[in-house]
Amino acid sequence: MNSGLKVLVVGSGGREHALALGLLRSPSVREVLLCPGSEGMMALPPGLSDKKLGRAEGEPAAVARAEQVDLVVVGPEVPLVRGLADEVRALGIPCYGPSRTAAQLEGSKAFMKEFCERHGILTARAVIVRSPDELDGALARFKEPPVVKADGLCAGKGVVVADTMDEARDAARRMLTGEAFGDAGKIVVLEERLLGKEASVHAIIDGKRALTLPVAQDHKRIFEGDRGPNTGGMGTYAPAPLVGPELLAEIEREVIGRVVRGMAEDGVPFVGTLFAGIMVSPDGKPFVLEFNVRFGDPETQVLMETTRGDLGLALLRAARGELVGNELEPSGQSAVCVVLAARGYPESPQVGDAISGIAEALEIPGVQVVHAGTRVVDGQLVTAGGRVLGVVGSGANFVEARERAYRAADKIHFAGKQMRRDIGAQALPQN
Numbered sequence: 001m002n003s004g005l006k007v008l009v010v011g012s013g014g015r016e017h018a019l020a021l022g023l024l025r026s027p028s029v030r031e032v033l034l035c036p037g038s039e040g041m042m043a044l045p046p047g048l049s050d051k052k053l054g055r056a057e058g059e060p061a062a063v064a065r066a067e068q069v070d071l072v073v074v075g076p077e078v079p080l081v082r083g084l085a086d087e088v089r090a091l092g093i094p095c096y097g098p099s100r101t102a103a104q105l106e107g108s109k110a111f112m113k114e115f116c117e118r119h120g121i122l123t124a125r126a127v128i129v130r131s132p133d134e135l136d137g138a139l140a141r142f143k144e145p146p147v148v149k150a151d152g153l154c155a156g157k158g159v160v161v162a163d164t165m166d167e168a169r170d171a172a173r174r175m176l177t178g179e180a181f182g183d184a185g186k187i188v189v190l191e192e193r194l195l196g197k198e199a200s201v202h203a204i205i206d207g208k209r210a211l212t213l214p215v216a217q218d219h220k221r222i223f224e225g226d227r228g229p230n231t232g233g234m235g236t237y238a239p240a241p242l243v244g245p246e247l248l249a250e251i252e253r254e255v256i257g258r259v260v261r262g263m264a265e266d267g268v269p270f271v272g273t274l275f276a277g278i279m280v281s282p283d284g285k286p287f288v289l290e291f292n293v294r295f296g297d298p299e300t301q302v303l304m305e306t307t308r309g310d311l312g313l314a315l316l317r318a319a320r321g322e323l324v325g326n327e328l329e330p331s332g333q334s335a336v337c338v339v340l341a342a343r344g345y346p347e348s349p350q351v352g353d354a355i356s357g358i359a360e361a362l363e364i365p366g367v368q369v370v371h372a373g374t375r376v377v378d379g380q381l382v383t384a385g386g387r388v389l390g391v392v393g394s395g396a397n398f399v400e401a402r403e404r405a406y407r408a409a410d411k412i413h414f415a416g417k418q419m420r421r422d423i424g425a426q427a428l429p430q431n
């Protein structure tokens, strides 16, 4: 098969492996290259033997040119905020991902807050603090202890949900003086603490139009019952019953639609994935907690199973500003992704433990195993990061999807494996 797209996926985590699998399943795609990806990702799933999957090392824009790819899809936020999409587009290669300026929606929380205010997007009331001298005055504007956020990218660690004013002051002071998070913390956003339930809403955007994907929910804490420290995400499920059709329509209109229009009006049209972290308040209102300018990890793992159509075509058309909106639709399936994390995660993840049982897990119907942090040493697959694998089960409903995900997850072993047993439990019919 010679016709079809050759797509370069930038990144090396579970999100990028899931995107590669979704792209390989796309009728329009012939070949996927991961840059750099990892060795454990190199197996073609059954039924896709006519497609090609490979890896490339090196600077992504240079690789895209050398490999003459038709499309670049950027996974993580850091290269986007540094301007990778601009660099790729300057070579005349379509790139799915926002420009450096548009990526400020995630790269600067102060930018995001000012943007929401300017365009009437519902979010927590906030005060931006630019120097330690302003801190006491800013804190005085809150009756309850505010949430403290470092302005810049902090790999998901720059948010302190303080329980007391002293804790908030101390966290903000450490950021403002550069003691915590370096330059990323030199501007701080203080914001009202919101109550409610969180949802991850993703839309594929071409600068003018948006295609909304099924709503997912993440489980950020390490332990069951949402206890213990925050992590990058211990599991996800979709479609989340928390957001019904009416609320989704409201989010599309009042959040996604306003971002698309607002960015275009501000002269920085947004191309790529807008991932809105939404807090659904007790009275059902969608407040934006944060914007991300890329797919969520591990949200992507379940989005790939709950949509059907042609992901490659959707991302190419979005990159070209030609999205139609019918490229993907809900598959009707339910999906659950259980993350298997390394011992010591999140404080001090241990690496190098031998992994077994993936082949047995993959024998279960409706199961995918996504590599997040693995590597091959002397022919043996070993752990190589905090989040090691994502085990995805899909099925006609959440009972089936969870049963498959956990049956598969129980077949995979490595020393000190950590996983939560309650992923997707909220979506079960009795809840």
Ligand code: AMP
Pocket (backbone or CB within 6 Å): 124, 147, 149, 156, 159, 161, 191, 192, 193, 194, 195, 198, 277, 289, 290
């Ligand atoms: P962010 O990176 O801004 O989404 O923050 C990380 C996490 O902190 C979110 O997923 C929420 O759980 C929590 N959080 C952030 N902002 C607020 C807020 N205003 N009120 C309550 N919790 C928040």
Ligand code: GLY
Pocket (backbone or CB within 6 Å): 218, 232, 233, 292, 295, 296, 297, 298, 299
């Ligand atoms: N799972 C949350 C994120 O990707 O930011």
